[in-house]
Amino acid sequence: MSDCLFCKIVSGEIPSDIVYQDDKIIAFKDIQPQAPVHVLVLPREHIPTVMNITEESSNLIGYLHLKVKEIAEILGVAESGLRLVCNYGKDGDQIVQHIHFHLMGGRPLTWPPG
Template identity: 55%
Template sequence: MSLAEQDCIFCKIVDKELPSDIVYEDDEILAFKDVNPVAPIHILIIPKKHIPTLTDMGQEDAELIGRIHLAAGKIAESLGVYDRGFRLVNNCKDEGGQVVYHLHFHFLAGKKFKGVG
């Protein structure tokens, strides 16, 4: 395990070293409630594998993005927002607003969001 992984709060959640309110888990993905929500429903969807940013993904990780999106649909269904809709956001690096350097997607729901652009 690299030093970055040892210090990564999300890796500690994956390893169950830190508590979290898990809403979805499979062999490659973990999803849990954000401790500082910005929406009525705010879930973080992460790969269990430590990948710092979206741009750090390798070709071997290509299918992971699809699995994360499929997990988002399952989460939406389990939380009762599948038909109403949700937002899935990735912040990449400093200028993109990334705070935790472990690839993650914000699943936001429970209110109507303004369109982007």
């Protein structure tokens, strides 16, 4: 999608601090981190929101979740723990309409989050 910020990051049009990438997903540091470790993990394929996941794209979302373990190990938070969050809609504070998951860790995370 030509006007999607994350699609532009995926294509390399906009630079980012990438911590992991393969042919299906990409993970890069959040520009407004809320924890010492805060990366966004998203599929390269443009899927606007969690409400747009289809049976066909469910394998891709499952693959992304499997890779969270590897990304957490790379970032050094696999043992201490992490939070994986997906925002949706206005009340959920989804800013960019490209499904993405916030992987946060590196400190104790309180609940409720905000």
